[in-house]
Every structure is written in structure tokens, then in C-alpha cells.
Amino acid sequence: MPDPSFVFAQSLSGLTAAMFLFLIASGLSLIFGVLRVLNFAHGTFYMLGAYSAFQLVQWIGTGPGTFWVAALGAALAVAALGGLVERFLFRYLYGKDELYQLLFTYALVLILSDVAKILWGTQQKSVSRPPGLSGAFSLFGATIPYYNLFILLLGPSIALAFWFVLQRTRVGRFIRAAALDRETLGALGVNVSGLYTGVFVLASFLGGLGGALVTPVRTIVPGMDTEIIVEAFIVVVIGGLGSFWGTFLGSLIYGQVLSFGILFFPRFSIFSVFALMAAVLIIRPWGLLGRPLK
Amino acid sequence: MVSAVGGAGRRVPWALLVLVAAFFVPAAGSRFYTFLANDVVIWALFATSLNLLVGYTGLVSFGHAAYFGIGAYTTGILMKKAGVTFLLAFPAAGVVAALFALVFGFFCVRLTKIYFAMLTLAFAQIVWAICFKWNEVTGGEQGMPEIPYPDFGWLERIGTVLPVVAGYRTSEHFYFLTLVLVAVCFWILRRIVASPFGRMLTTIRENPERAEFIGVNVRRYELAVFVLAGAFAGLAGGLFGIFNRGVFADFAYWTKSSEVLIMTLLGGMGAFYGPALGALVLLWLNQQIVSVTEYWPLILGSILVILLFVFPGGLAGALGALRDRLVRRPSGA
Amino acid sequence: MLDVREVRKSFDGFQAVGGVSFTVPRGSISAIIGPNGAGKTTLFNLITGHLVPDGGQVVFKERDVTGIAPHDLCRLGMGRSFQRTNIFPRLTVYENVQAAFVCHRGRGWNLFTPVERLYRPETEALLQAVGLLEKADETSGFLSHGNQKQLELGITLALEPEILLLDEPTAGMSATETRESIRLIERIAADRGLTLLFTEHDMEVVFSIAHRITVLHQGRVIADGTPAEVRGDPEVRRVYLGEGR
Numbered sequence A: 001m002p003d004p005s006f007v008f009a010q011s012l013s014g015l016t017a018a019m020f021l022f023l024i025a026s027g028l029s030l031i032f033g034v035l036r037v038l039n040f041a042h043g044t045f046y047m048l049g050a051y052s053a054f055q056l057v058q059w060i061g062t063g064p065g066t067f068w069v070a071a072l073g074a075a076l077a078v079a080a081l082g083g084l085v086e087r088f089l090f091r092y093l094y095g096k097d098e099l100y101q102l103l104f105t106y107a108l109v110l111i112l113s114d115v116a117k118i119l120w121g122t123q124q125k126s127v128s129r130p131p132g133l134s135g136a137f138s139l140f141g142a143t144i145p146y147y148n149l150f151i152l153l154l155g156p157s158i159a160l161a162f163w164f165v166l167q168r169t170r171v172g173r174f175i176r177a178a179a180l181d182r183e184t185l186g187a188l189g190v191n192v193s194g195l196y197t198g199v200f201v202l203a204s205f206l207g208g209l210g211g212a213l214v215t216p217v218r219t220i221v222p223g224m225d226t227e228i229i230v231e232a233f234i235v236v237v238i239g240g241l242g243s244f245w246g247t248f249l250g251s252l253i254y255g256q257v258l259s260f261g262i263l264f265f266p267r268f269s270i271f272s273v274f275a276l277m278a279a280v281l282i283i284r285p286w287g288l289l290g291r292p293l294k
Numbered sequence B: 001m002v003s004a005v006g007g008a009g010r011r012v013p014w015a016l017l018v019l020v021a022a023f024f025v026p027a028a029g030s031r032f033y034t035f036l037a038n039d040v041v042i043w044a045l046f047a048t049s050l051n052l053l054v055g056y057t058g059l060v061s062f063g064h065a066a067y068f069g070i071g072a073y074t075t076g077i078l079m080k081k082a083g084v085t086f087l088l089a090f091p092a093a094g095v096v097a098a099l100f101a102l103v104f105g106f107f108c109v110r111l112t113k114i115y116f117a118m119l120t121l122a123f124a125q126i127v128w129a130i131c132f133k134w135n136e137v138t139g140g141e142q143g144m145p146e147i148p149y150p151d152f153g154w155l156e157r158i159g160t161v162l163p164v165v166a167g168y169r170t171s172e173h174f175y176f177l178t179l180v181l182v183a184v185c186f187w188i189l190r191r192i193v194a195s196p197f198g199r200m201l202t203t204i205r206e207n208p209e210r211a212e213f214i215g216v217n218v219r220r221y222e223l224a225v226f227v228l229a230g231a232f233a234g235l236a237g238g239l240f241g242i243f244n245r246g247v248f249a250d251f252a253y254w255t256k257s258s259e260v261l262i263m264t265l266l267g268g269m270g271a272f273y274g275p276a277l278g279a280l281v282l283l284w285l286n287q288q289i290v291s292v293t294e295y296w297p298l299i300l301g302s303i304l305v306i307l308l309f310v311f312p313g314g315l316a317g318a319l320g321a322l323r324d325r326l327v328r329r330p331s332g333a
Numbered sequence C: 001m002l003d004v005r006e007v008r009k010s011f012d013g014f015q016a017v018g019g020v021s022f023t024v025p026r027g028s029i030s031a032i033i034g035p036n037g038a039g040k041t042t043l044f045n046l047i048t049g050h051l052v053p054d055g056g057q058v059v060f061k062e063r064d065v066t067g068i069a070p071h072d073l074c075r076l077g078m079g080r081s082f083q084r085t086n087i088f089p090r091l092t093v094y095e096n097v098q099a100a101f102v103c104h105r106g107r108g109w110n111l112f113t114p115v116e117r118l119y120r121p122e123t124e125a126l127l128q129a130v131g132l133l134e135k136a137d138e139t140s141g142f143l144s145h146g147n148q149k150q151l152e153l154g155i156t157l158a159l160e161p162e163i164l165l166l167d168e169p170t171a172g173m174s175a176t177e178t179r180e181s182i183r184l185i186e187r188i189a190a191d192r193g194l195t196l197l198f199t200e201h202d203m204e205v206v207f208s209i210a211h212r213i214t215v216l217h218q219g220r221v222i223a224d225g226t227p228a229e230v231r232g233d234p235e236v237r238r239v240y241l242g243e244g245r
Helices: A004-035 A042-060 A066-088 A098-120 A146-168 A170-180 A182-187 A192-214 A224-239 A244-264 A266-283 B014-023 B031-056 B065-081 B086-108 B113-133 B153-161 B170-193 B196-206 B208-212 B218-243 B254-267 B274-290 B296-310 B314-327 C040-047 C070-076 C093-104 C120-130 C145-158 C175-192 C203-209 C227-232 C234-240
Strands: A136-139 A142-145 C002-011 C014-024 C029-033 C055-060 C078-081 C163-167 C195-199 C212-217 C220-225
Touching: A004 A042, A004 A142, A004 A146, A004 A170, A004 A192, A004 A224, A004 A244, A042 A066, A042 A098, A042 A192, A042 A224, A066 A192, A098 A224, A098 B113, A098 B254, A098 B296, A136 A146, A142 A146, A146 A170, A146 A192, A146 A244, A170 A182, A170 A192, A182 A192, A224 A244, A224 A266, A224 B113, A244 A266, A266 B086, A266 B113, B014 B170, B031 B170, B031 B196, B031 B218, B031 B254, B031 B274, B065 B086, B065 B113, B065 B218, B065 B254, B086 B113, B086 B218, B113 B254, B170 B196, B170 B218, B196 B208, B196 B218, B196 C093, B208 B218, B254 B274, B254 B296, B254 B314, B274 B296, B274 B314, C002 C040, C014 C040, C014 C055, C014 C212, C014 C220, C029 C040, C029 C203, C040 C163, C040 C195, C070 C078, C078 C145, C093 C120, C093 C145, C120 C145, C120 C175, C145 C175, C175 C195, C175 C203, C203 C227, C212 C227, C212 C234, C220 C227, C220 C234, C227 C234
Parallel strands: C029 C195, C029 C212, C078 C163, C163 C195
Antiparallel strands: A136 A142, C002 C014, C002 C055, C212 C220
């Protein structure tokens, strides 16, 4: 029988991974919920967030608070990129076949990931933890880095902030309305195209932020975009495409399945998450918390 | 501008001319060109099989490479590990891939649009994961190198009587074999697409609800075309495993699926030979660019963006529009 | 010929159709009318198998067809047109109608015969009957709205139906187009001995050709009878007061 503190540590690492994934997947879910398109490039925005954070740290140096400035700066830069892409390119594909929109986001992946390679090369990069959060503490026999604790707290905080905005603010109401019926919303005089741009910008911000915040924990390397986007797809499918809390739940489940899968069935851990995704799509395609189809 | 019969003009049998010309590539060009031509021919089959789903039935699959991989592994395992002759191992690729397509497709066709696409992706990744990890059978991460060529002894014996056939290397023999087999597959696919079955597929693409109400059992047709597409993708995979001198798990990875999807789009989903054209252009372009720069994805992505905004009908669509303009016929069907 | 018995359907707690019953006699022309949102299209969808009723029965030619899949139902002799024009936009006019023949005559699973020549005389005859023969080679998606409706009728007729369900056949048409369209439908129904059931907004059309009218309001039948009976019904008047037609 595995040692309880070990189980606890695994579970915690699964949770941490889940919170990172939630940060990114929430942006994906938002774009799908409102714009009805699965944005392949979201993982690449994540990667660009990571690279940008690295770059900003190179420029600003490593004094106190620089990490946070870099992270925020990176997220804003990626958000701006997202806004430009939506405003000047993606917007013109709205009326067309969904396949074209999907392939456009895939084309972005190809272009942007090569741009990242051109700017930063293929060597691994990393960013050190912010001095305020380095070090770790002990709980139930497991060693928990303070930074991971920060992420564990950040995830739900962002979820709650999101929920608050969506449910209690005017903008949030518009976003939810756009997700349900964009035509009527437009007919009511709301600037729907501005809303779309805003949603894209917000989602890109979250993706970029996720990438920036992950830099102390994971190495920055080409290919991190395709790796994360597949994970994000699985999460939003499990939770329910377009459902916000579904994405949160999906991330939690994914994190646990992955960390325990690696533990007990190391050979099949990569298989297990896809099997989970397939199972959800077969049994309950709208996911755990999504709205039933038709 | 879409017709079930395809855009390649019926007065000039372009396809036949291209086929005959293709036989002369080894004699006319270097080993490199034979290699490229062989690659193109196999991918042309793969892309055309996908077009059955995407272009003719309107089903976008993100996991078509699964059947490509399954076909490759089937032929590879049979020929390398069981010593089975190519004569059986090749059709087996199609049959096994079709069986998997039947099982996976059964679940996939119950869904629509993005959910369908996601499930095809999930199944393909499962296939990839199994191939990647099942060391005993598939060779796992290392894959299966050194798949034997089919036995060409009979061809060499013919060569002693008919000198035109003699004097070629094994790889060139395999190229000729590929040409013949793929040509036969294309002929079959062409018949299918021009048949009543093919017409029913286009009604599903255009308006599934209306198709239901002219008596089309949409789900059954979708499953049937899914199996057919999987079978031909499997055959393409069977050939590719031998051509590539090895079968590897990434044959089934989703990026392979996206490559073949882009090829199909580039060439034009609305024409029968569109994807084949896309295969030719993409692979040739890839060769040219890769020798100059390592940033092929950047170029490919840019081409794709231009395509999506300016030429949604792909190359075939653009050529068709050009031809119509030259012949001064109104664009339509 | 068609018997609808206590058919019900709710969506997420909202009852779109609640216990609707009526009969359509063979050879008659019947209409279902009612204000917007009365549940007319939902009712049609329930009859034709696009939706499965929560309760009740649909009996067609003395056979229980409740919830049968649309592709099976149209083989039994029920034809239907849709409110939003439902054709195959990128196929030509000819191909649209031919597809219906091919499927209906059971050749849909043939994988090897070239399809072009199949049913050419039948298709052309039908196109002639609906007045679209000259446009046979045009891409159907580019036709005018009226022509598309004619095409839709053609597709439906290729299925050799015994009853025709028409969902708002004159929606979006001008007065002239409406008159021509109704004349065409009437003539075809008479020529082929078809039973007709249609829904409509245009009261002039309804009262001019229907033998029986069923009035729907908020998913329930509030009147059912001859045009004269319905016109005089106080409940119907109340519901339509202010409707403006």
C-alpha cells in the first residue's frame, strides 16, 4: 500500500498541474463559449507568454518584484497580440465555415511557434522563482514549494473572480448573452464585434499569464504549445465545452488522473487521458457540466 | 462549384496522362525524384481518402492518421514479424483499418461537428498511445525499422523477356507497384464518388436534415463512408510503411492528421483530384523550402492563411475559376 | 389518413405542444393556423419524426408512426417541406431532384454505377411540372427564394408522397408569388391525388383553399372545423384580434 504522505504529495502535484491547466483552459473555454471556435493557437499564446516573461526578466533584471512585473507584462503583451489577431484577421472569417476558422488558428500555431523559434532559438530557457516565494514547507510529510502553494491559491481565486464577473457585472451578462444568442444581442444594439475582440483579448491574457507563471516550474521549450493545447482540449471536453465551472472541474479531474495514472500505470498514463476524453464524448458528449446537445 | 464527378475536365484525360508520365520518372529523373514521386503518390491516396469524409460528406476528421498508422503497422507487422507476403499484407492493411474505422466510426457518427472532430482526435491519440507504448507488438517508441520490400523476383524475370522493365532498383520496382496500386484505388474511389452512393454523401454534406427527409439514413451513410475512408487510408499507410523503410508511432499522431487535412484543403476539397494536387504541391514545396531554411512551419502557416482568405477552394478551385474565366462559362456546378 | 392523438412535447419545462389531436381525411386540404409561437412547426416536427413526442400517438395510414425516424417515414408516403428553404445549395436544380429519386427508388447504396444518367426522364418530367426545367443546370443555392420553394416542392414530390406536409409554403413571398405558388400546389395535389396539410400565416390563402382548419394557440387546439366554423368561432376571434390580418 502506498505511503499516505506520498499519496498526498501526488495528489497535490496533480492539483497544482490542474490549476495551471485551468488558467489556460479557461481562456480556451471562453473563446469557445462565445466565439464558438476551438482556438488551437491558445497553447501558442501560452508559450509566448512564457517566452515573453523570460525576455522581460532578462531586460528588467532580478530585483524584488521583477518577476511579477515580467509576468504581468508578458500577459499584457500576449493579450495585445490576441487583440490584433482578432481585429485584423480572425474577424473576417466569422461568417465562413467553421473548418476555415479552425485551420486559421492552426496556421497561427505554425507561424507563431516558428516566430518564437526565430526570436529565442530552440535551447531550453528558464526563469527562477520570485525571491518572495522560493523555498518550501512541509505538510503531512510532503514537501510543498511555496510557489506551488501560490498557484494552488491563485487558481480558485481566478475562478471566483471570473464567476463574479460573468454573473454579477454588466459585461459578464453581455458575454453570457453572446454565448447564447449573438444575433439578438447585436439587434439590441450591443457592440458585438467589440465584445468579441474583448473576449479574445481576455482569453489571450489568461493564456499568456498562465505561460508566464509556469516559467519557474517548467522549462520553456519549443513544443510546449502543442503539448498544452491537447491537454486543454481534453479538459474542456471533460468539463463541457463552453461551461466555465466545467473547465475547473475538468482540470481537477485531469490533474488527478494524470498524476495517479503515471504512478500506477506508467505505461498507460498517456493513454488514460485520451481514453477519458473518448469516454466522455461517447457517454456524455456535452461533458460533466455542459448543456445537453439538441 | 462542387460536383460529385470532379473538376478534372472530361475531354482531356489529365489523370491518365499524369499516370503514364509518372511511370517515366525513374528513367528521366534521379533517385531523389523517384523518392519524392513515391511520397506524393501515397499521400495523394491518403488525402483523397480523407476528402471522402471532408469534401464529399462534410465530416471533418482530426484523427484520420489513426487509420494510416494502423494500416502501416498491419502491413509492417505481417511482413516483418510473420513473414507474410505483400500480396496478403497489403489488403490486410485496408481490412484491419476498416475494422477499426467501423468500431471508432460507430461512436463518432453519433456526434456532430466539433464533437465529432474531438472524438476522432481522441481515438487517434489512443491509437498513437498504444503504438507508442506497446513495445512487444509495435516496437514502442523505437517503432519498426527495416520493413522488407515485397519480393520482386517475378518482375526481374519478366525483365529478361521485356527489356523495358529491366534495369531498375528495388526501390524503383516498389515505386511502379505503388503507382499501379494507387491508380487502382483512385479508379475505385472515382467510381464510388460518381455513384448514387456518392451523390447521397453530397446531400448529407449540403443539408443533413433534408437528406433525412428524402430517405437517407444519415448515420448509416456516415458510418459507411467513415469505414471506406479508413480502409483507403489504411492501404496508403501499408504502402508508406514499406516506402519509409520503417513504421513509427507518429504515423498516427494528430499532427499527421493535420498535415493531410491541410493538403486536402490546399488542393481543394471540392474536386476529386484536388487533394492529390495538394499532396504534390505541398510535398514538393516542403522539399524546396526545407533545403533552404528550417522554418517550414512558418511558410506553411502563411500559405494556409493566404489560402483561407483568398482561395478557399484551394488550388483546384482557383484553377477551375481560371479555366471558367478563359472559356467564358459562368461559374456554377 | 393522418391521425394525431394527444401529442405532447416539452422543452426544458416549457410545453410547446400540449395534447393536440386532429384528423386529416384522405384527399382533403387541411390547414393548421395560429399565432407565432403557437407550436405549428414543433407539431410538424413531431409528426414527421424530427422530434420524438413526450406523449401521444401519430397514426399514418392506420399505422402507428410515432417517433419513427424521418428517413423511414418518407418511404411510407409522407412528404414534407420546411419553413426555411431546405435544399442542397451547391448541387444543381437537376441534382437536387434526382437525388430524391435515387434514394426513393432504392438505388442509394449503389457504389459503382455512374449516377448522372439515372432517372433522367423522371427528373425532367418533375422539373417541368414545377416549372423549373429551364433552370435545371443552375446551382440551386443561387436561385430566387420563390424558385427555391418550387425546387423544394419538386424534391418532395420525387418521393411519391401520398400526403404533403407544407410548413409555411408561402413565407417570404410577394402577393403574386403567393398566388402562383398556391395555384401550383393545388394543381399538383389535384393531379396526383395528394392529401395536403399545411401551416400558414397568410389567412387569405388558408381560407381560400382549405377544407378543414385547425387553430393552435400556445400549443393547444382551440378550434377545429370548416373555414366557416372557424371564422365564426369566438375564441379564434379573440386570439387573432390585433393580429392584423
